[in-house]
Amino acid sequence: GDGRLMAEFAQEKRVFMPIETIPDLVKQAFIAAEDKNFYEHPGVDFTAIIRAVFSNVKNMGTGRRPIGASTITQQVAKNFLLTNEVSYERKVKEAILAYRMEKAMSKDRLLELYLNEIFLGSRAYGVAAAALQYFNKPLDELTVSQVAYLAALPKAPNNYHPIRNREAAIERRDWVIGRMEEDGYITEAQADLARISPLEIIESDDSKKVNAPFFAEEVRRELIDKYGRESLYGGGLAVRSTINPKMQEIAVKTLRDGLQAYDQRHGYRGPLTNINNMDEWREKLAEYEKPQAMPDNWSLAIVQSVNNEAARIGFEDGEEGLILLEDLKWAREYLNEGYAQGPTITSASQVLDRGDIVMVENIKESNYGLRQIPDVQGALIALDPHTGRILAMQGGWKYGTSEFNRATQAKRQPGSAFKPFVYLAALENGFTPATLILDAPFVKEDRPGHFWSPTNYSGEYYGPTTMRVGVEKSKNLMTVRLADYLGMATIAEYAEKFGITDNMPQHLANALGAGETTPLRLTAAYGMLVNGGKKVTPTFIDRIQDRRGKTIFRHDDRNCQSCGSLIRWKRQEAPALPDNREQIADPRTAYQMVSILEGVVQRGTGVRIKSLDRPLAGKTGTTNESKDAWFIGFSPDLVVGVFVGFDNPRSLGKRETGSSVAVPIFKDFMEQALEDKPLTPFRVPPGIRNVQIDAKT
Numbered sequence: 265g266d267g268r269l270m271a272e273f274a275q276e277k278r279v280f281m282p283i284e285t286i287p288d289l290v291k292q293a294f295i296a297a298e299d300k301n302f303y304e305h306p307g308v309d310f311t312a313i314i315r316a317v318f319s320n321v322k323n324m325g326t327g328r329r330p331i332g333a334s335t336i337t338q339q340v341a342k343n344f345l346l347t348n349e350v351s352y353e354r355k356v357k358e359a360i361l362a363y364r365m366e367k368a369m370s371k372d373r374l375l376e377l378y379l380n381e382i383f384l385g386s387r388a389y390g391v392a393a394a395a396l397q398y399f400n401k402p403l404d405e406l407t408v409s410q411v412a413y414l415a416a417l418p419k420a421p422n423n424y425h426p427i428r429n430r431e432a433a434i435e436r437r438d439w440v441i442g443r444m445e446e447d448g449y450i451t452e453a454q455a456d457l458a459r460i461s462p463l464e465i466i467e468s469d470d471s472k473k474v475n476a477p478f479f480a481e482e483v484r485r486e487l488i489d490k491y492g493r494e495s496l497y498g499g500g501l502a503v504r505s506t507i508n509p510k511m512q513e514i515a516v517k518t519l520r521d522g523l524q525a526y527d528q529r530h531g532y533r534g535p536l537t538n539i540n541n542m543d544e545w546r547e548k549l550a551e552y553e554k555p556q557a558m559p560d561n562w563s564l565a566i567v568q569s570v571n572n573e574a575a576r577i578g579f580e581d582g583e584e585g586l587i588l589l590e591d592l593k594w595a596r597e598y599l600n601e602g603y604a605q606g607p608t609i610t611s612a613s614q615v616l617d618r619g620d621i622v623m624v625e626n627i628k629e630s631n632y633g634l635r636q637i638p639d640v641q642g643a644l645i646a647l648d649p650h651t652g653r654i655l656a657m658q659g660g661w662k663y664g665t666s667e668f669n670r671a672t673q674a675k676r677q678p679g680s681a682f683k684p685f686v687y688l689a690a691l692e693n694g695f696t697p698a699t700l701i702l703d704a705p706f707v708k709e710d711r712p713g714h715f716w717s718p719t720n721y722s723g724e725y726y727g728p729t730t731m732r733v734g735v736e737k738s739k740n741l742m743t744v745r746l747a748d749y750l751g752m753a754t755i756a757e758y759a760e761k762f763g764i765t766d767n768m769p770q771h772l773a774n775a776l777g778a779g780e781t782t783p784l785r786l787t788a789a790y791g792m793l794v795n796g797g798k799k800v801t802p803t804f805i806d807r808i809q810d811r812r813g814k815t816i817f818r819h820d821d822r823n824c825q826s827c828g829s830l831i832r833w834k835r836q837e838a839p840a841l842p843d844n845r846e847q848i849a850d851p852r853t854a855y856q857m858v859s860i861l862e863g864v865v866q867r868g869t870g871v872r873i874k875s876l877d878r879p880l881a882g883k884t885g886t887t888n889e890s891k892d893a894w895f896i897g898f899s900p901d902l903v904v905g906v907f908v909g910f911d912n913p914r915s916l917g918k919r920e921t922g923s924s925v926a927v928p929i930f931k932d933f934m935e936q937a938l939e940d941k942p943l944t945p946f947r948v949p950p951g952i953r954n955v956q957i958d959a960k961t
Contacts, residue, residue, distance in 0.1 A: 265508045265655070265806075269473050271480035273487075275497045279392035280811040283376035287404050290391055291375060292449040293415035297440045299336040300447055303371055307337045307362035336378045337362040339418075343381050384414060385421025398426065400466045408454050409461035412440040426465045434463055474509045477663035479654075482672060483804050490808075490817070500811030505804055506819075511646055511656035514936045519644045519658045519906075520559065522929030526908065527638035530917060531598030531605040535620035539566065542619055550580040552621055557637045557665045565632070567620040572611040577624060577632065587612065587624065591633045637661070640916070642908040643671035643783045644929065646937070649791030649903045651820065652800035654784075668911075675780040676909060680738045680869075681885025681894040681922070682764070682777035682786075684793065684857055686747050687735055689758045691853040693750060697860055698957050700728040701742045708748070708772060718744055718776065721886070721921075733959060735860045736868030738884065740776055747775035761848050762789040777885060783894075787905030790882070790896045793857050794903060796949060797849030851949035858946050861897075869923045870895065873931045878943050880934065884922030889915045895926035900944045902937065906930045 283291075295302050301309050334342070341361035346354055365374065384394035391414060395403050399410050406414075416424055416436040424433040438459050445455040483505055487496045495501065536555070539548055549566050558564075565577040565585070575587045595615045597606025609615060615634070616622070624632040638661060646656040659669030668674070691697075703726040710716045720740050726733070734742040747755050752770035759768045764781045768774055788802045801819075808817040826839040861881035864870045869884040882897020892909045893916055906926040909916065916925060 265504075265506055268509065270476055270505060270507065271483070273484055273496055276389045277387045277393045277397065278380070278389040278500065279396065280380050280390065280500050281376075281392045281403065282812065283372045283379075285403075286376075286379060286391065287406075289408065289411050289449070290379070290403055290406070290414070292447075293411045293440060293444055294379065294391075294418075295336070295375075296443040296447045296449060297412075297415040298339070298418060299334075300443070302336050302375070305335060307335060307364075307366035308359045309335050334358065335362060337365055337374050340374055340377050340381065341365060344377070382418050383421065384417045385425065398465050407458070407461065408441065408444070408450055409437065409458040409463070412444065412458060413437045413463060415440045426463055430463065437463065474507065474512065476507055476509075476512050476657075478659040478669050478671070479505065479507050479512065479657050479804065481663070481667055482657070482669060486804060487808075502809040502811075502813075503805060504807045506648075506653040506655060506806050507657075507804075508646075508655040511937050512658075514933055515644045515646060515656040515658045518929050518932040518936070519642055520661060521932065522906075522925070523638045523640055523642050523661055523908065524635075525928065526640055526916070526920070526925055527636065528594040532595035532615060532634070533598045533636060533639075535567075535616070535622050536564075537621050538617060539619040539621065542566075542568075545578065545619075546580050546582065549578075549621065555623070555637060557662050558623055559662065562623050562625050562635055565622055565624045567616045567618055567622065569618060570613045570616050572613065575612045575616045577622070585624070585626075585630045585632045587616070587632050587634055591627065591631070592616070595634055639910065640908060641670055641911050642906065642926075642929070643669075643674065644904065644906050644933065645671045645783055645787050646902060646904045646933070647787060647791060647802055648901065649795040649800065649898060650798075650901070652788060652791070652802045653806065653819070654802055654804050655902070657784075657804075670783065670907065670911075671905075672782055672784045674907070674909075674911075675782055676892045676907060676913075677777055677779065677887040678764075678781055678786055678894055679777040679885035679887040679892060679922070680740075680743075681883050681896050682759075682775075682779070682781075683735065683738065683743050684861060684883055685758045685762060685764065685789065686743055686750075686755055686775050687731060687860065688793070688849060688853060688857045689750055689754050690731065690746055691856050692850060693754070695731060695746075697730065697732040697856055699731050700961075701731055701734055701746055703727060703729045703734065703739050703742045706741050706744050706748075708744075710772065716772070718773075730957075730959060732860050732863055735883070736863045738869050743775055744772055747772060762792055764789050777887065783905045783907045786894075787896055787903055790898055790905070791903040792848065793854050793861075794881075794898045794900065794946070795845075795854075796851040796947070797847055797854035798843075798845035799848045800845060852951045855946070855949050855952055862946065865897070869921075870897065870927055872923065872927050873897070873934070876931065876935055876938075878938065879945050881946070882930070884927060886921040886923075890917065890920045891915060893920065893922045893925040895922050895930045897930050897934070899934070899938060899941075900946050902934075904930055904933055904937075906933075 338358045341358050345361060346358060380390040383389055386397050388394040388397040392403055394414050395401055395406055423429055424436050426433050441455050441458045444450045445452060483503060539545060545566050549564060552564060554564060563579060565579050567575050568578050569576045573589050577585050577587060589612050592612055592615045593609045596609055599605055623635045625635050627633050641660050644658045647654045657671050659671040707715050707717045718740050729742060752772060755775055756768040756770050759765050764785055765779055768779050784802055791800060792798060803819045806819055807815055810816050822841050822844060824839050824841055858881055861883055864883055865873045865880050870882050873880055880897060880899055882895055885894030891913045894907050896905045906929045908925045
């Protein structure tokens with residue numbers, strides 16, 4: 265989203281450059297080094313052949329490899345159509361093909377093919393890829409010295425490696441500089457300056473790359489679906505993704521912090537291992553394989569000694585540190601899948617023993633905190649509700665332990681996070697936020713002889729209650745009674761219309777979120793509430809261009825009739841773009857639902873978010889036995905979905921709900937993501953009137 269590189273997928277590193285965009289200096293360097301008569305000969309340079317024959321006769325018996333006299337055209341013929349076999353038969357074929365190619369193509373087209381096809385070492389094919397690989401520069405920023413080095417490589421890239429064969433590389437570069445000077449492409453002063461320039465390889469700056477592997481993998485999957493593996497790995501596609509790197513960093517950190525906070529509430533599962541014999545502990549620590557899921561900012565350490573107040577730890581580089589008692593108090597014994605914990609920690613020796621190998625994170629100076637990789641997993645996804653552009657996505661604790669993306673692939677029960685769509689259906693069928701609905705026991709015979717009787721999470725009943733309060737307090741019985749009145753066919757229609765599911769079974773339990781969906785689908789559906797009931801399609805990709813820069817896909821397919829060819833702003837009126845989004849809900853009922861969900865944050869199950877003091881709305885979701893915890897929420901221009909649960913579903917523990925597990929992650933994300941954004945109220949469509957009522961009656 266900001267122009268930085270996120271990922272590359274290729275069999276060969278190659279950046280195609282049309283001949284008109286390749287600087288003259290680059291063309292001249294390769295012509296001087298490889299084929300000085302390129303623009304004069306008919307594909308075969310007979311003068312060069314005679315010169316090569318005399319040289320090879322002279323070198324007979326010396327064991328030297330015969331030198332060739334291949335023109336650039338012949339090298340194109342060899343690279344595209346022939347093998348590297350050293351034989352007179354291949355040379356004859358090469359010459360015939362070169363002659364025919366010269367008849368069929370222009371010199372510039374042949375040079376374009378050559379400069380984009382030639383192998384220049386380090387997996388770089390073509391001059392543009394080599395310029396980035398060796399000097400981290402585009403072609404038009406290369407110096408004479410750097411251009412000459414690239415032109416020195418086609419004969420044998422490995423023989424002129426800039427580090428392993430530095431002297432040979434400089435000697436060959438200087439030879440090319442001499443040829444360029446001799447052919448009049450550079451002046452004597454330029455040549456002298458180029459020769460004394462050091463040959464320095466510039467590594468790419470990793471800070472300029474965006475590390476978002478879950479996001480990149482999702483883009484890769486989509487490209488394979490659209491164009492196939494061959495186009496993905498060999499098509500030279502340039503893809504501009506929707507990712508907002510700042511939001512992505514926040515997403516990774518807040519999700520990890522939230523999963524870690526949950527994990528620490530449920531106790532410590534013990535050290536990675538224990539070394540009984542502390543002789544040569546440094547070597548033993550260095551040999552211990554780091555867990556793949558361990559974050560980069562954590563370290564492995566060994567416990568050297570323990571007392572009541574602290575544990576002294578050592579690292580493989582000889583450094584030492586302390587884990588203080590206050591940073592160990594969370595580490596009570598883990599019992600019964602998170603339902604209970606061991607006794608309160610009053611001494612460091614209750615947690616750690618000498619010889620324990622543990623994971624730690626630096627807190628400040630020589631103080632460290634004890635860490636463990638959470639068993640629990642989760643996902644966070646943030647998108648623009650007006651366009652469907654996915655701005656950030658983290659599909660789990662850490663990519664690499666598996667490629668499974670819980671944001672897009674995990675089908676889980678949304679629980680109460682589905683309820684807004686039941687109430688939206690009611691609003692579009694004559695109900696208002698002030699309509700009274702009975703909150704009381706409900707029994708239904710769902711199959712012969714079997715009676716289904718859901719309950720409220722709190723076990724309390726409010727009697728006749730307004731729809732608004734029912735959503736704020738997440739009342740199950742009101743929701744079921746409403747769904748029974750409307751009919752599950754209607755509820756299923758809304759679920760499918762908003763893209764939550766493709767084919768919802770018409771069981772009453774699905775009104776309480778017993779059906780399955782993915783975090784991405786549910787988050788996008790909430791986006792369609794806040795954007796006024798407009799259909800949007802979530803996307804990871806803004807635009808795809810082919811190797812020549814032609815746009816072959818755009819997510820935003822609106823046609824700007826009044827844009828013309830001018831893109832420069834000269835104080836003219838901004839062109840009006842058509843809104844071609846499908847209207848799937850009345851804007852007024854969509855706003856009513858947004859207003860009700862704002863009450864969830866102000867007075868209901870999402871009240872922890874209220875302290876951010878900005879317009880926010882959303883809904884918690886908790887499934888039976890607390891196996892899945894959700895919060896989907898939004899500001900007027902950003903919708904964020906958070907899911908937490910074990911990959912093999914099991915209870916998150918007593919009193920663990922969407923409010924305690926998912927809401928804190930949402931809150932931390934929104935606090936940072938909206939930090940510098942103005943306070944924007946939710947937009948009210950025409951046809952809405954606010955009336956003050958008594959919330960109880």
